[in-house]
Amino acid sequence: MPLSSAPEPMLSFWYDFASTYSYPAAMRLAERAQALGVTVAWRPIILGPLMFEQQGLSDSPFNVVPVKGAHMWQDMARICRAEGLAFRRPRPFPQNSLRAIRLAHAAQDQPWIDRFTRAVYETEFVAGRPIHEPAVLAGVLRSLGLDGDHWLARAEDPAVKASLKAQVQEAKDLGLFGAPSFVVGREIFWGFDRMAVALHTAAARSSRAMGGH
């Protein structure tokens, strides 16, 4: 068996910082993927265009249908308790995630993208700070030893904005309609509750591809 160089991503993870269920997914994905030998492509997107164009929603479905929202907050509290994660309801909800998502997109192939993603989610769902503010995002970058000014400027680069638009279009073309979503081959897994199955599907495919058992 030839030694491979950089492994092909086996699973892509599509998330938005405005999405509540993406928070536990982002916090637990890297460690669980590593345990199964699955490589992950991090794919930050803004959900707004998917929600609006496919579903006619101009606000979160959890705000549009209040009983659905009430269940989600109860359910998120249960999930975070079970996962050992702190959880604070962002106010207002949803947070404006555009700047943070542009920043994550600019950095999505950096080796620190998973740490950055987790740090933004913790800023939002644990510290309860406003993630649209450049100063808050600069603080996150600095806490990871990164150059805040450089990356905040990159996030405003027209090429990055255009590239994010293309990535949102790619999400639509894949058939995604919400977050978190996991894609393995042509299969879509939607929701934090589908992460384990998505990871095991990716691990099984990879073991087959390598002639494993």
Place this chain on the structure above:
Amino acid sequence: MPLSSAPEPMLSFWYDFASTYSYPAAMRLAERAQALGVTVAWRPIILGPLMFEQQGLSDSPFNVVPVKGAHMWQDMARICRAEGLAFRRPRPFPQNSLRAIRLAHAAQDQPWIDRFTRAVYETEFVAGRPIHEPAVLAGVLRSLGLDGDHWLARAEDPAVKASLKAQVQEAKDLGLFGAPSFVVGREIFWGFDRMAVALHTAAARSSRAMGGH
């Protein structure tokens, strides 16, 4: 500890035969509840009024948003494979469930409600037969050794129709918005993927109430 007579239901299960994810829930609930010592109240409802009044939907969300539907069919196939359940896509989808739900409502406190419920779901999702037809429902009843004519007539009783309406209103008042839903105390658990947590929550409450450990 006094011997109790009929045990209080610890978990109520709200379902519609038109709901896909209610199928695996209905097939597995009784055995898993029994294993945990949880008593179940079976609460058949029609989802239409909840979907329409709360969410403005006049068709299944899986038809209104086709990409969401595509994921659901893929996801249902995965769940049924994992659960060892056969699965056939009902055509048309959703099936008109009103008569079958009235029938189930008329019988919801009968000792055979779980067997009847499973038999209707199998007729729909395994045999692929039209569950709105009286002859099909009569066949289901006969297969359980029951009087088909009697129960089909009961289902059309104005008192049963009125009682079902009241039960749908109760579902709304509880804050339900979809099926399957599980209610334990004042907590709502929505979706087949939340059934295990709902059952364990019910079992834990019951063990606390009995002074257990």
